[in-house]
Amino acid sequence: MKITDAYVNITSPGRNFVTLKIVTDEGIYGLGDGTLNGRELAVAAYLTEHVIPCLIGRDPFQTEDIWQYLYRGAYWRRGPVTMSAIAAVDVALWDIKGKALQTPIYNLLGGRSRESVMVYCHAFGKDVGAALEDVAKHKEMGYRAIRVQSGVPGLKSTYGVGKVAGHYEPAERGLPTEYEWETEAYLRSVPPLFSKMRETFGEELHLLHDCHHRLTPIEAARLGKELEPFHLFWIEDPTPAELQEGFRLIRQHTTTPLAVGEVFNSLWDAHELIRNQWIDYVRATVVHAGGLTHLKKLADFAALYHVKTGCHGATDLSPVSMAAALHFGLAVHNFGIQEHMPHSEETDAVFPHQYSYQDGYMHPGDKPGLGVDLDEKLAAHYEYQRAYLPVNRKQDGTLTDW
Structure with a gap:
């Protein structure tokens, strides 16, 4: 089994979500979540421009090796954008693995x-x-x-x-x-x-x-x-x-x-x-x-x-x-x-x-797999809208933790 395609879906049914879909040559696909509240497009760009090209042709069962490749291979480690992108790939691969083996991921x-x-x-x-x-x-x-x-x-x-x-x-x-x-x-x-x-x-x-x-x-x-x-x-x-x-x-x-x-x-x-x-x-x-x-x-x-x-x-x-x-x-x-x-x-x-x-x-x-799907036609009705988490100030105006 090989990965033949992968792409990002951005939808906003009340709030924004970033979803990665990975497709294989056997017709099995997996979904991963890459939503980073208030910074969604950063993860989407990281996936589209830097991660997805590295996935094509790989064996989706190699979850550990692919994880290490995306973490160690980028040199710039950690951070919420990088790790959310890696998570989207990783969960999608586990979804594929569960579907291929006809068992839920918890097994x-x-x-x-x-x-x-x-x-x-x-x-x-x-x-x-x-x-x-x-x-x-x-x-x-x-x-x-x-x-x-x-x-x-x-x-x-x-x-x-x-x-x-x-x-x-x-x-x-x-x-x-x-x-x-x-x-x-x-x-x-x-x-x-x-x-x-x-x-x-x-x-x-x-x-x-x-x-x-x-x-x-x-x-x-x-x-x-x-x-x-x-x-x-x-x-x-x-x-x-x-x-x-x-x-x-x-x-x-x-x-x-x-x-x-x-x-x-x-x-x-x-x-x-x-x-x-x-x-x-x-x-x-x-x-x-x-x-x-x-x-x-x-x-x-x-x-x-x-x-x-x-x-x-x-x-x-x-x-x-x-x-x-x-x-x-x-x-x-x-x-x-x-x-x-x-x-x-x-x-x-x-x-x-x-x-x-x-x-x-x-x-x-x-x-089998995650047990979640994505209705892409319905998702297309909800266009991305910029949204942020609040910021917090003390009563004297000092910016503090939200």
């Missing part, structure tokens, strides 16, 4: 380690009362783990809180929106939020919270310590992780579990965090961390240090990546939890898929 990753994959959803509100209502709604939908975000008193907008009830999509068309931020107001608001959550819903519901890189290590340590009585499943991205050693300070002061890594693109981004057991969950995702080939290496390394996976799963990952994450989560032994933000009806129609949700768990389905 190629070692088979099932569990019956289904526990997922967490997003609940939010402009204030504590609205957040309580949204959590109750998602609990009724069967979710056993819920990420909770609430508006911060005195701030016009807050990360994780949508403008429309029940819907949160951070990327906005046009130039970047500017949000405002005040750390002390935020730190005062979060412990009472989770006190009320536990008072209302008891201890059985898994509760999560995302700090979105906005705190210094000592601020994150304070928050983690104050949240200990409420037994959170984790606090996510408490501080930017470029300084991996910063997590040592947080770990010294709190037993609240720590999760980080949705912006990671290689094992090296998490090497010290994992090796020193400064985190409990690594959130690197299949599309931004080089595909299934590299993500499996990261998970195996993490397993040595009792660190579990908690892969990013927001709507900036297409159903192609969601399916890949579910195959991965079903197979990998040290799986922890999978993020689940349901896509829009338009997106689901463009990407028909086999995966399903029921009672707080998801399953990738048993169709």
Whole structure:
């Protein structure tokens, strides 16, 4: 079997997605997601101009060698654009391999380690009362783990809180929106939020919270310590992780579990965090961390240090990546939890898929390969529209982490 063609599809059914399709001489094709939120065209150009010409004529079963060729052979390693492009190729090749062997990808990753994959959803509100209502709604939908975000008193907008009830999509068309931020107001608001959550819903519901890189290590340590009585499943991205050693300070002061890594693109981004057991969950995702080939290496390394996976799963990952994450989560032994933000009806129609949700768990389905397809005719109706994630400024105007 040889690769005879490959091309990129860019579509925007409510938001932008970049999909790579690799075709073989036996008529089998595979799909890979190369979406990089706010930088989609950079990945598309990298694939079209630099990667695809190197794929033609290759054996699609050689996933490891092709991965190494695209990573080591380019000389310029890592980075979100490069690794998203490599991921698109890698996942498409795994899709081809599964279809050719007539088996779902999870069987190629070692088979099932569990019956289904526990997922967490997003609940939010402009204030504590609205957040309580949204959590109750998602609990009724069967979710056993819920990420909770609430508006911060005195701030016009807050990360994780949508403008429309029940819907949160951070990327906005046009130039970047500017949000405002005040750390002390935020730190005062979060412990009472989770006190009320536990008072209302008891201890059985898994509760999560995302700090979105906005705190210094000592601020994150304070928050983690104050949240200990409420037994959170984790606090996510408490501080930017470029300084991996910063997590040592947080770990010294709190037993609240720590999760980080949705912006990671290689094992090296998490090497010290994992090796020193400064985190409990690594959130690197299949599309931004080089595909299934590299993500499996990261998970195996993490397993040595009792660190579990908690892969990013927001709507900036297409159903192609969601399916890949579910195959991965079903197979990998040290799986922890999978993020689940349901896509829009338009997106689901463009990407028909086999995966399903029921009672707080998801399953990738048993169709050979990924179990996801791309309706190219329908995709053509949704033209690319420039969109950006917001930027964030403190109340004095200083640009800070979004």
